[in-house]
Amino acid sequence: MKKVKEMKRAILGTGIVGAALVAGAATTVLPYGDVRLKGPMGERMNLMIEHHLKATDVDYITAPFLEKTERGRRWQTEFWGKFMHAAMPFWTYTQDAELRKHIDFGFERICASQEPSGYIGNYPDELRCGEGWDVWGMKYTMMGLMHYYDGLAPSDPKAQKALTAARRVCDYVIGELGPNGKRGYHLWESGNWNGFASSSILEPVVWLYNRTKDKKYLDFATYLVKDMTEVEAGPRLLDLALKGISVADRNGYGNKAETHGGYVMKRNRWKAYEMMSCYQGFIEYYEATGRKDLLDAAVATCDQIIRDEINIAGGSASSEAWFHGIRKQHLPYERLQETCVVTTWMRFVEKLLQVTGDPKYADELEKAFYNIYLASLNRNADEFAAYTPLNGYRSRGHHHCAMHTNCCNANGPRGFLAFLRALFQTDGEAAIFNLYASSSESVFLPKLNEKVAFDIYTIYPAEGNVRIVNHTVKQMPFTVKLRIPAWSAKTTVKVNGKPVEGVKAGTYCAITRTWTIGDVVEIFFDMTTRAHVMNNHVAFTRGPIALARDTRFNDGDINEVFRRRSIKDGQAMDFAFVRAPSEDIWMAYSASLPIGSHHEHPDGRRPQTVFFCDYASAGDLWQPSNAYRVWFPMEYGPAD
Numbered sequence: 001m002k003k004v005k006e007m008k009r010a011i012l013g014t015g016i017v018g019a020a021l022v023a024g025a026a027t028t029v030l031p032y033g034d035v036r037l038k039g040p041m042g043e044r045m046n047l048m049i050e051h052h053l054k055a056t057d058v059d060y061i062t063a064p065f066l067e068k069t070e071r072g073r074r075w076q077t078e079f080w081g082k083f084m085h086a087a088m089p090f091w092t093y094t095q096d097a098e099l100r101k102h103i104d105f106g107f108e109r110i111c112a113s114q115e116p117s118g119y120i121g122n123y124p125d126e127l128r129c130g131e132g133w134d135v136w137g138m139k140y141t142m143m144g145l146m147h148y149y150d151g152l153a154p155s156d157p158k159a160q161k162a163l164t165a166a167r168r169v170c171d172y173v174i175g176e177l178g179p180n181g182k183r184g185y186h187l188w189e190s191g192n193w194n195g196f197a198s199s200s201i202l203e204p205v206v207w208l209y210n211r212t213k214d215k216k217y218l219d220f221a222t223y224l225v226k227d228m229t230e231v232e233a234g235p236r237l238l239d240l241a242l243k244g245i246s247v248a249d250r251n252g253y254g255n256k257a258e259t260h261g262g263y264v265m266k267r268n269r270w271k272a273y274e275m276m277s278c279y280q281g282f283i284e285y286y287e288a289t290g291r292k293d294l295l296d297a298a299v300a301t302c303d304q305i306i307r308d309e310i311n312i313a314g315g316s317a318s319s320e321a322w323f324h325g326i327r328k329q330h331l332p333y334e335r336l337q338e339t340c341v342v343t344t345w346m347r348f349v350e351k352l353l354q355v356t357g358d359p360k361y362a363d364e365l366e367k368a369f370y371n372i373y374l375a376s377l378n379r380n381a382d383e384f385a386a387y388t389p390l391n392g393y394r395s396r397g398h399h400h401c402a403m404h405t406n407c408c409n410a411n412g413p414r415g416f417l418a419f420l421r422a423l424f425q426t427d428g429e430a431a432i433f434n435l436y437a438s439s440s441e442s443v444f445l446p447k448l449n450e451k452v453a454f455d456i457y458t459i460y461p462a463e464g465n466v467r468i469v470n471h472t473v474k475q476m477p478f479t480v481k482l483r484i485p486a487w488s489a490k491t492t493v494k495v496n497g498k499p500v501e502g503v504k505a506g507t508y509c510a511i512t513r514t515w516t517i518g519d520v521v522e523i524f525f526d527m528t529t530r531a532h533v534m535n536n537h538v539a540f541t542r543g544p545i546a547l548a549r550d551t552r553f554n555d556g557d558i559n560e561v562f563r564r565r566s567i568k569d570g571q572a573m574d575f576a577f578v579r580a581p582s583e584d585i586w587m588a589y590s591a592s593l594p595i596g597s598h599h600e601h602p603d604g605r606r607p608q609t610v611f612f613c614d615y616a617s618a619g620d621l622w623q624p625s626n627a628y629r630v631w632f633p634m635e636y637g638p639a640d
C-alpha cells in the first residue's frame with residue numbers, strides 16, 4: 001500500500017511521466033453499452049435502430065423457414081441470421097422492449113422450423129447441402145442463434161434453447177458434409193465461389209466450440225480448415241495469401257475461373273464478401289488454437305486489400321469482386337462498393353484491430369465508416385443501398401430471392417456495430433481510444449481491477465479537435481492510449497493544457513500518469529485538405545473524409561475538367577468551411593480551383609469557386625437528378 005502511495009506521488013510530481021509511442025496489443029471487445037455513442041453519429045445509429053432494425057418484418061424473413069418451398073437454390077435463409085447479427089447486440093445496447101419482442105418472435109419461429117434431423121432451412125432434402133446457398137444459410141442461422149445466446153444470461157432457458165438449436169444445426173452439417181458425411185462430398189465443394197461461401201461456416205463452428213467446449217466442433221473446424229488450405233482446386237486461403245498473390249489474382253491456381261459478368265458463380269476466388277468471411281473464421285480458429293499461420297494469412301490478405309483494392313472512400317469491389325480497384329477507382333466501373341463488402345470489410349478490420357492492436361486497422365475502419373458506409377445509408381436511416389458509386393448518383397438496391405429485401409440491406413446494420421465495438425477498447429490495463437466520436441465510456445479494466453470513465457466531446461471529423469474528459473471518480477495511475485491516424489501529419493496532444501511530446505502519425509500516443517476526475521485530454525488533428533492525383537484524375541480528402549462535388553450546390557458542371565498538371569499528388573489545398581445549402585449536407589467547403597479547358601481566353605484562365613461536401617452526404621437525395629463526383633478528369637496534353 002505504501003509503495004502504491006509513493007508511486008502515485010512520484011507520478012503526480014512530474015505531471016506526465018510517460019508519453020510513449022507504442023504498438024498495440026490484443027484487446028478485448030467490451031460489453032455493449034459500456035460505450036454509448038452520442039452526437040451526430042449516435043443520432044444516425046439510433047435512427048437506424050428505430051427505422052431499420054425495429055421495422056424489420058421478422059414474420060416475413062422467418063416465413064421461408066416454415067414454408068420450405070425453395071427450389072431455385074437461393075439465399076432466403078440468410079436474412080434472419082443477418083438481422084440477429086445486429087438486432088441482438090443492439091438490443092443489449094438499447095434494452096428496447098419492442099426490439100426484443102421482434103427478436104423473440106423470430107427466435108421461436110426459427111426453433112419451430114427445426115426438423116428432427118437438426119436442419120433449419122428451406123431447401124428440399126434432395127437439394128440440401130449442395131449447390132446454391134443452403135450451407136451459407138445455415139451459417140447465418142447458427143450465427144443468429146448464438147447472438148441470441150450471447151445476449152442472455154447463460155442460465156436463461158432461452159439461451160440454452162438457442163445453443164442447443166445451434167448445436168443441432170452443426171451436428172446436421174457434420175452428418176451430411178463432415179469427414180464421413182452422407183452426401184459423399186466435401187463441404188467446400190458445395191455452394192458458390194470455389195468453396196468460399198460454404199467454408200465461411202467456419203466462423204460460427206468455432207463460436208460453437210468456444211461456447212460449448214465440445215471437441216467435436218473443434219475437430220470439424222480443423223477438418224474445414226484443412227480443406228480451405230490444402231486442396232489444390234479448393235479455396236486455397238493459406239498458401240496464396242502467404243505467397244503474396246493479390247486477392248484479385250487468386251484464380252488459376254488449381255482452379256479455372258469462369259468468365260466474369262454473372263452474379264453467382266461456382267468457381268472463381270475473387271468474391272470479396274465470401275473471401276473475407278472465410279478469413280474471419282481463420283482468425284477465430286487462430287484464437288481458439290494458436291495456429292498462427294492462419295492469422296498471418298488473414299493479415300497478409302487484409303494488407304493486400306488495403307494496398308490494391310480500398311479506394312479513397314474506404315470502399316471496394318466491382319460487381320462484388322476484387323478487381324485491383326485502387327488503380328481503377330476513377331473509372332466508371334460496374335456496381336461499385338457493394339454494402340455487403342463494406343460491412344464485411346469493417347468487421348474484418350475491426351477483428352484484426354482487436355487481435356493485433358495495430359492502429360492501421362482503425363484507420364481503415366474510420367475511413368470506411370465516415371465515407372462509404374454512411375453514404376450507403378439513406379437519410380431516413382431505414383435502408384442501405386446495394387451499390388454506391390464514386391461518381392454518379394445513389395439509389396435503392398435490388399430485390400433478392402423474390403423477396404422485398406436484399407443482402408446489403410440485411411448486412412447494413414452490422415457496420416454501426418463494428419464502429420461501436422472499435423471506438424474504445426482496453427488491453428486489460430490501458431484505456432484505448434481508437435475512434436473519435438461524441439460518446440461516454442464506462443469500462444472495467446481487469447488488470448487494475450478498477451472502472452474508468454470518460455466523455456468524448458467532439459464534432460470530429462467535421463472539425464479536427466477532440467476533447468476527452470476523465471470522468472473516473474477514483475484518482476489513480478493508468479495509461480491512456482490515443483490513436484494518431486496515419487494521415488494526420490501534424491497532431492498536437494495536450495493534457496490539461498500541457499503539450500505531450502513525441503506524438504507520431506500511425507501509432508498510439510500512450511500517456512501514463514495519475515488521472516484525476518476532470519483531467520482534460522485535447523487532440524488537434526491535421527485536417528489539411530490534400531489532393532490525390534492518379535491517371536490524369538484528381539480527388540480531395542480532408543482528414544479521413546473524401547470530398548465530392550454535388551449538384552445541389554448548383555455551381556456549374558460537376559464533370560468539368562481540371563487543367564492539365566495544375567495540381568500535384570499530395571498537394572495541400574485551400575478549402576474553406578462554408579454553410580451547407582441544405583441540412584442533408586454534413587460538411588460543406590468552397591475552393592477556388594483551376595477548372596475549365598478554355599484557358600486560352602484570359603477570363604477562362606481565372607480560377608473558379610466551386611463547392612464540395614463530404615462523400616457520405618453526396619447524392620443524398622437518392623435521385624438521378626442529384627449527381628455527385630469524387631474523381632475529376634484532368635486535361636491530357638498532346639504528348640500524353
Ligand SMILES: [Zn+2]
Binds near residue numbers: 340406
Ligand atoms: Zn449485398
